[in-house]
Amino acid sequence: MKRLYNSPDTVVSEALEGMALTHPELLRLAHDPTYVARVDAPVADRVAVVSGGGSGHEPMHVGFVGPGMLSAACPGELFTSPTADQVEAAVRAVDAGAGTVLVVKNYSGDVMNFEMAAELLAADGVETETVLVADDVAVEDSTYTSGRRGVGATVLVEKVCGAAAARGDSLAQVAELGRRVAARSRSLGFALRAGTVPATGRRSFELPDDEIEFGVGIHGEPGRERRPMEPVDALVDRAMAAICADFDPGVLTGEVLLFVTGLGSATPLECSIVARRAVRELDRRGLRVARNLVGSYMTSLDMLGVSLTVLVLDEQLAELWDAPVHTAALRWGA
């Protein structure tokens, strides 16, 4: 199979080198352990915001490092959480003494490694607060699972926490805002074709031409349900129904932020077609899409599919969303 890799073993490291070489004004790449930090970190008197996770979801998280968003990102191996040392080193590099918010997607590996890092940092007097993102409605949240996966809402949490930190909010305030975004967001994704794992050159699961994985994860794990393929409008309606039904009664009113992310192989054209239906469907439900983000911001290698996220806004969250941001993948007002 033809791919633009020199070797499956160097996919992550060479992509990181590429990011550092093309954004020298923004990013500093550290090795042993690996992390990517803002060149100007630590920023005096400001809370730091650090995230990380397995690679393969680019531009998340490294593409979101910069003023107004992340202070540092810890990229793990493909689809593998970063190690505790990576997180610890990244926090030490960017913490200005005002504390650090850790944005963690709810996967066993991520949770455990960030927790180990937080323990090591606490032992040394570095204060951290963890915001756990678990927005995927495809996974039942019960005592019989590891809880919901963190997906699209992660990007929204990182943006809002970064904006709150930039304006000078305290550690507790930044964490509270991050938790508010996480609590008010719901997501669902579906895939028409799985991503290709570089090490094996194989798709992580096979789908017949007339079937989709509905409620798919972003690590190549199969979805909750395999369904017949339908026209895109019907798929979006089905996803929106699942998302909207999951909010607690009374929460889903007024203005919302719609986030549509392609999962790697969805074209901008397809993302717009998905967004078109999603806006109309939310409108039909009496909600106003006051903010939106449409494009490929959280991917799963070359998976063909999309993930939809709805965040119920309030005045403060909208203001923090609009605040300036300057990163490789998101930039406005700065």
Added chain:
Amino acid sequence: MAERLAATDVTAVFRGFQQAVQRDRDLLTDLDTAVGDGDHGTNLDRGMRAAVEALDATPPDTPGAVFNLVGRRLVSTVGGASGALYGTAFLRAAKAAGAAPELDAAGFAAVLRDATTGIAERGKCAAGDKTMYDVWTAASAAADAALGDGLAAVLAAASIAADAAEQQLVPWQARRGRASYLGERSEGHRDPGAVSSRLLFDCFAAWAAA
């Protein structure tokens, strides 16, 4: 038969474990592809290679120091749940072993108990969740039960119990870890972490039988 584990013996066991993981890397990865994200074999292989390299570079002089070095290398090279869980297990083992120059049957059983508790605390998992913890807790219980018969018997009993526990899990539904996202679809699959844990206990038993 050897009745005490010295640093060189524990190192030999980890060398065996590294070879077993390397040999079964594709099996572990295939099992993980079915229920998770398909990286258990490659990740653990990378971590154990790094651990053995570290053991070669600076051979530790107590069993506790061996566990500590392996635990630290796994924590810093593996990532994912397996890095945190195996890393925590061996770091707890190191603490339990302390500075003792050798481990006898009681010493090994105590090390295994603490390592197992570490896995439960780090993974927030319980018996029956269909994770590596089920294998460790079965091995630990068997080791405790065989205490009076000496170290070789303890290691053999732990290995037999680990093998049985791993097989017993197969029809169950996973309740922790990424496999739990599959719900009922996880039934009938072998748990990759349980299989790699079983390899470790087999290596301890093989050392005792050699």
